[in-house]
Amino acid sequence: MIRFIVVLISIATLWPTAVTMGDQPVDDKQTPIRVRSNGFPKTAFEYAKLVEPDLGVPPTVNLDEAVEIPLYVKGVQRYGNLGRTCDNPSFLGKDTVSGSTLQRYEGRTADGEPLPNVIWISFARNSSSRFDAVVGSVQMIGYNQESGATAFFESCDRIEPWVKLDKETLRMRGTLPGIEDQNGFNEAFRTPGAVQCVQCHQADPFITNDFINAAKIPGTDETVVPKLDADSPYYVIGGENWDMRTVFVDGNRCFECHRVGMTTMTMFMQNGWNPNQHMPPDDPGRLKEDLSQLLQVWRKGPDNFKGADWIIPPARGEQRKLVEADYPNKASFNNPGRSFDGNAKQNKGRFEDRVDDRQLSDVQRQEIRQLLKDVDDVDTRKEFEDWFEKMGMDESALRKLRAISNGKDAK
Structure with missing residues (x-):
């Protein structure tokens, strides 16, 4: 049974029944949600209104x-900017700083x-070097464990109005606006x-x-962030x-407990994470051959390996599905051989040789540059x-910029 740290206060007025547009109050339930x-x-x-049927209302983040994320050096908790030398760095390619926090809400x-x-x-991710200059962000992820419905909310870059830091430990403190404060929540x-x-x-x-x-x-x-499975x-x-x-690779034991996001894994590897020193947790290094096979599949692509496929996860009561070459939502970050930062050709856990934009013509690239200038x-x-x-130009971005230029965004 999942145990929750915080139970949100039951307040019938938590979700406003009306919003104000100009000087006229409008019934919020009758106001259409404008989707870009x-x-x-x-x-x-x-967005909170859009996800409400699946996820309820977002919590007010206090x-x-x-729970503060502890950082350790040789098993002893330490504070401040520990660079990348602590026992549990973030592996995000930047220094790891104390004071970040996590919280689970019902x-x-x-x-x-x-x-x-x-x-x-x-x-709440802290990247501050001084207690009096807040640098960081606050994210919220809502997740329905039955249907798989998920929502991502990311704070603006300027969180100083709501977030302060403890002087000695740099721990992040403060409360961000909840949905009862519509303007504050949007800010x-x-x-x-x-x-x-x-x-x-x-x-x-x-x-x-x-x-x-x-x-x-x-x-x-029990970890604050729940552990999901395959x-x-x-x-x-x-x-x-x-x-x-x-x-997905049939018979590869890396997939027995969970799915594997290759761009995420290669990002960690680029920044010093060695899977064989961490996985599987009960016996690190035991799946060394399986990892080697997985990385080989990623270099050359699932289409070139027997038993290797692309899958999309279970969702909305349906089982996971195999997808073929005609999958309509391909994105450039998810091309075989690419790492998180858009590079190719893995070598000892790192990726080299920038992937260029040859899938677009010179005319298309010029069109992207011009359309980008016109984005208000x-x-x-x-x-x-x-x-x-990070990823280079692709046709997906060109289509999105054309849609913006043609006024397809809802006003």
Whole structure:
């Protein structure tokens, strides 16, 4: 049975019954949710309304009640910027700093009724070098364990209005606006943009490693972030056109307990993580040959190996499915041989040789550059620029930019 750290207060008025548009109050239940061409509403409040039937209402994140992620050096808890030398670094390619927190919340309806199959996880990631200059983010992930429905909320970059740091330990503290404060909630959180969250959250909604798993529910040995398995359902509300594929190899023991997101794994490997020193947890290194086979499949592609396939996870009561070459939602980050940062050709756990944009013509690349200049929203433009820097240009991005230019985004 899942034990919850926090039970949200049952407040019938938690979900506003009306929103104000101009000077006229409008019945919120009658107001259509405006969805952009990428499948997601523009505002976090509208996204919360979209996911409510599957996930209830998002929790109000109180970092003071969250569990701090402990960092260790030779088994002793330490504080501050520990670089990459601690026992449990984040493996995200940046320094690991103390003070990050995790929290698990029980799902609730707007009327405060419990949703036993729904959990929410908040993750406050600290990257600050000084206690008086907050650098970091706060994320929320809602997950329905029965259907697989998932929602991703990411804070804005400027979290100082709500988050402070302890001077000695850099622990993040403070409370972010909840949905009862519509304007504040929209100011604090964003909805997914051009970059697909499943680029990292590929195998299932929650990324886990020694850094994340160090946070335990107080008084237990249970991790705050739940551990899912190979049959756990998963789909993203609003992300119907996202690339949900992962590699599967029949008979490979790496898949006995869970799915494997190759872009996530290679990101960790690029930053010093050695799977054979960690997996499987009960006997690290025992599956060395299986790992070698898996990496070989990823280099050359499942189509070139007997027994290797692309699969999409179970979802909405349906079993996992094999998908073929005509899968319509292919994304550039999920090409065989690529690592998280868009590189190819693995060598000793690292990937080299940048993959170029030869799938697009010179005319198409020029069109992308021009369309990008015409994007009025600064945040959207930056998301595309960050994506191109990491992954290169592709036809999916070109289609999205054309849709924006043609005015297909809901106003």
